[in-house]
Amino acid sequence: MTTPQPSASASRAARGEPVLCVEGLQTHFDLRQWGFVRVGSVRAVDGVDFTLDAGETVAVVGESGCGKSSLARTLLALHRPTDGAIRFDGTPLNGLSGSALKAYRGRVGYVQQDPYGALPPFMDIQRILAEPLIIHGVRGRAERARRIDAALEEVGLTPAADTRGKFPHQLSGGQQQRVVIARALLLRPAMIIADEPVSMLDASVRVEILELLRRVQREHHLALLYITHDLSTVRHYVDRAMVMYGGRIVEQAPVAELLARPGHPYTEALLSALGDPDADNAHRQREVPGGEPPSLIQPPSGCRFHPRCRHAMPGKCELEPPPPDFRPRPDHRIACWLHE
Amino acid sequence: MTPWLQGLARLRQYPSALAGLGIIALLVAMAVYAVTAIPYSEARELWRGGEAWQDLPTNASPVWTDRLLGGNAPRTIRVATDDVVMEQERYEGVRLQRAVLPVDFPYGGFPQEINLFVESQFDERQPFVRLTWRTPDGESIPLDARRVGESERISISQDRQLESRLGFTPQVGLFTDAEPGADDPQVRQGTYELVIEAIQFEETATLDANLVVYGQVHGLFGTDHKRRDLTVALLWGTPVALAFGLLAAVGTTLTTLIIAATGVWFGGWVDAVIQRLTEINIILPLLPILVMVGTLYSTSIWLMLGVVVVLGIFSAGIKMYRSMLLPIREAPYIEAARAYGAGNARIILRYLVPRILPVLIPTFVTLIPTYVFLEASLAVLGLGDPVLPTWGKILNDAQAQSALYHGFYYWVLAPAALLMLTGLGFAMLGFALDRIFNPRLRNV
């Protein structure tokens, strides 16, 4: 980690080109009966467009089951997209295979939700961190050890010698997540995808981990996609936020703008569902949209939020899906007929 | 690897595991002793039987059984002309050689057999030998008188003429002073003598004789119908059994595990094919197939090992491993490994398989004796390796010779005890390992 890699992405970024460019992305999972008869599909990601610039942190916010993790896995080439295009550093991801795919995976780091599950329990930390290096052909035990120590120290596990020989279960949740982040950084990626990296952690260490992610993202000029269901962890750690609902992005805007002027009724609902700690919270009911999250097998017609929306306009919202880019402001995009 | 060592260190808390380990250590020591003391080729040669064993009685019980029963059964006595002074007298043209072989006989029973092995060297004319038996009372009984060849066995106890003269079979008649034909002859203890007188017709001719008075008991484990000392087979059976058990267990568990992991990882048709093969294989009966291969092809232990491993690969174990591996396939750490570029082979061998190895160790340890028993069963069925001495072969011989019917219990008991000891040792260790490693798996 000593010398930041002068990568192609840096030069592209200088030309103002995004690192990641996603257009019309769809990831559907087939539902099968008796193992082969296709009876439908889960439209987990259903038409997503966005871009991610180098050195930019973008949050994806949405409730459970809205397709956030499916989006992340598709971007990591763990799922094959059903339709749409992903371009990373100008190269399309579709049909990448073999060594090109491996090279791509070396350039994208992944931080998962459950730090304990993300570390093989039967390997010690040294071994866990050596794995990506071995896979990507970093020769020489000494060279690997040097990079492992550097990565451990970078994520605040100092001295590295204290951690190296331990097994995951001997570390606290926060320390485990630091190891996961160290592993994501080891191959000097251009982009990191963090799927709910703090939601399984104790509240007291969440801030530490978020600060750490923010710091390494800045130091390495990484593009960071931060997935969360908790808007309160978004404000100080990201540049831009996207709100996802039912497999689609319904609103995206710079984070301050989004919090100050939420445009989509769903974003409003998310914001009103949580508050800063205050003794009065205990004495008022929060406004929560009724009903269950939408089915991704048979999504609601028109705007997917209409069955739960306070402002739904009959005769319009349930018929036509709103286009994703009503723009009250140039950098604020909303998929809601209210902003037509 | 610390968790492994920790697990093994916890074995100390289980006395049964220590006992098991002790038994296994004993067996291993026996195996090591066997292969160093009796090299492989020598062991095979010995077990073929023949001349090497001519000094031993047939079907002799172990010495300690006699001790235990408080008996005083005769041991085998060997006396050679080399041990005594050979007198020589010369007459015109001939030499008269004379040797007296003393037989000290303090036992309470009659010998099993009496043989004299004679070797002589001459050019043309065979020496003429006359044998005389002298009892402790000084009574002389003339035995055989005849020409002898270069190497000859004179079976004194088979001498029918002598038998009719004595009124008893020679091995009885020569050692008793009972009236001929008496119902219950008693042994006359004391020092007997065999007088050998040889007439040599050539100047350079020689004569060596070797008297063997066969006892009723022999050694620690007795002998079989071919006079072979069972110790050899019991000792050599240990390395064979351990090697067979270990190789078969390693071969089947490892390959089974890897195949199960492969099926689980790739899923789809790969998994389906493996599943179907397993189902077919489960209903194939192992033993009859082995019998078939053994009768039609060869009973070499290595071939049997191969067949056992091949048939063991797609065994029911696959189903068990599959059910353990299926949830692991979905573990986030596997997804992480894919995300940093790990290939299929690496994921199977380094991420899936090691995860369930701890559960496997106890299963594996308890599997070893199963294969040891299988090998023994094959041998009992007559499909043992044709040349190697094994425990199963001893049992097979015993069965063929109706050992139990004849009361040769030792012949069956010793190999059976070793088999049971093996099973016990590995089982005790395996159960303790199970208790140590399995709760871990349930936790994580």
Place this chain on the structure above:
Amino acid sequence: MMAAAPLLEIEDLGLSYATEQGTLRAVDGVDLRLHRNEALAVLGESGCGKSSLAKTLLRTLPRNAYPPTGQLRLDGRDVLGLPEERFRREVRWVRIALVMQAAMNALNPVVRVGEQVAEPLRIHHRASRRQARQRAAEAFEEVGIPTDFLRRYPHELSGGMRQRAVLAMALVTEPDLVLLDEPTSALDVLTQASIMNVLKRIKHERGVSFVFITHDVATASELADRVALMYAGQVVEAASARAFFSEPAHPYSRLLMASVPRLYQEQPPSSIPGRPPSLLDPPAGCRFAERCPWAFERCSEPPPMIPCGERRQARCWLHHSPGGAR
């Protein structure tokens, strides 16, 4: 709100576990008081002993726990000394119910949720099968699950619905006190908010008291009348929610409040450096001293709970007045 006798009084409660490394003191000298229809939030980071406290109250301790020490009174009556059989018949699930940590994942997968919810009633022989089913349906309505879900299996319910079902199970025997161990930690914000709404309503309508265990300050503020903050097995501050959230007294409380990510505040949250001490061998003095920016010499002595306001104490020498009047 201030009834004559407190519903629950905890005095100097202690609990230890036997572990391979030695005795681990998970709960150490906890004093707490809870009145009727009050909700007490027990806050604290992972491993500080919150669940152990709840398990001690309901005697669902694991095998390697030593018998708890101290005093535990329900309506002024000692329950710690109660024989197990009487405790089971008179207290557990009758007066006090518990929603265990991760209980929603512990539902029996092969039994319909309706039957599982009615189970406590059946165990306590308080109702016929029919009545139990009736009560279960009412409890379902109370927590906002459609009653036709009674006949479903756990895996057919979403996470939020399962959590509501375990809540219904705790309410079905109409206890006076419900212990909730991290009831919303695994859920997303919308579900969390709607479950907190249910709890608020039940508290208001039924007058139930709650002990609400969480590590999340914002969630705690959704229900709490009072807050007890735990650190390394001890309660370090006990105060009314209003006082706690507006001006925390203990240094740990202050740092904790500053570490909460807030939606509408310019200042970014700041994490608390360091890690809590081991409970196997806690420091002799103030357990927070090592991480405390205000620590001074006195802190090498163990501080008692020092009163610092109405029904408010903090375990910190900073609140000790030199005269020792109190």
